Amino acid sequence: MTLTLYGHAFSSYTWKAQIAFYANETPFDFHQVDPRDPGDAEFLRKVHPFGKFPVLTDGDTTIIESSAIIEYLAAAYPGRAPLIPADRLEAITVRTLDRLFDNYVMASMQRVVNAYLADRDNPDPAEVEGGKADLKRVYAWLETWLEVNRFPPHVSLASCAAAPSLFYADWVERLPEGSRLAALRAELLALPAVNRCIEEARPYRAYFPPGAPDRD
Numbered sequence: 001m002t003l004t005l006y007g008h009a010f011s012s013y014t015w016k017a018q019i020a021f022y023a024n025e026t027p028f029d030f031h032q033v034d035p036r037d038p039g040d041a042e043f044l045r046k047v048h049p050f051g052k053f054p055v056l057t058d059g060d061t062t063i064i065e066s067s068a069i070i071e072y073l074a075a076a077y078p079g080r081a082p083l084i085p086a087d088r089l090e091a092i093t094v095r096t097l098d099r100l101f102d103n104y105v106m107a108s109m110q111r112v113v114n115a116y117l118a119d120r121d122n123p124d125p126a127e128v129e130g131g132k133a134d135l136k137r138v139y140a141w142l143e144t145w146l147e148v149n150r151f152p153p154h155v156s157l158a159s160c161a162a163a164p165s166l167f168y169a170d171w172v173e174r175l176p177e178g179s180r181l182a183a184l185r186a187e188l189l190a191l192p193a194v195n196r197c198i199e200e201a202r203p204y205r206a207y208f209p210p211g212a213p214d215r216d
């Protein structure tokens with residue numbers, strides 16, 4: 001059966017799924033979506049209530065939402081990467097981190113990005129400052145968590161969620177220098193599966209609305 005992943009190389013949630021594919025060397029076709037393409041837009045609207053990607057098709061099966069795609073890969077195409085730990089209690093930690101990175105790191109970074117998308121020259125300061133304040137708040141929580149817990153072995157669902165969210169969040173609000181969280185970001189970025197996403201996304205950096213820094 002052919003696995004097809006619909007997404008975009010610069011999209012953080014697409015990375016999340018791609019990292020799982022790359023870590024297990026699971027073969028797949030990549031369909032780079034162009035939301036201006038009527039066929040792509042219609043397909044996304046049909047399969048996802050908000051037309052969001054990534055989307056995975058496996059024959060007649062369609063999976064939406066990045067976390068569900070990774071759960072699907074772990075169940076249907078297991079490989080050496082412990083995407084979802086077999087131990088059910090360890091799996092809870094991985095799923096909790098996935099929710100934290102998506103709902104608080106990614107979402108707060110996206111809030112700032114959305115303010116620039118709405119008005120690149122005059123982004124709403126309440127949205128920009130609100131998003132940055134929420135990032136600082138979740139950074140502090142994660143720093144405390146990392147003081148007492150070990151991050152789950154790579155590459156798990158937690159790594160897949162943490163890598164793109166920390167990659168882009170740091171561009172919006174820098175991680176504190178010398179922090180455990182900054183060290184985790186560096187560790188994640190050095191993983192071959194993550195590095196591949198970074199390189200594939202490099203040509204699109206000019207699209208980052210607040211402006212991409214000259215690093216990474």
Ligand SMILES: N[C@@H](CCC(=O)N[C@@H](CS)C(=O)NCC(=O)O)C(=O)O
Binds near residue numbers: 053065
């Ligand atoms: N909760 C979704 C979020 C997906 C998402 O926000 N995708 C963005 C790209 S990173 C998207 O589809 N943007 C286009 C749009 O919203 O129309 C998931 O985990 O897959």
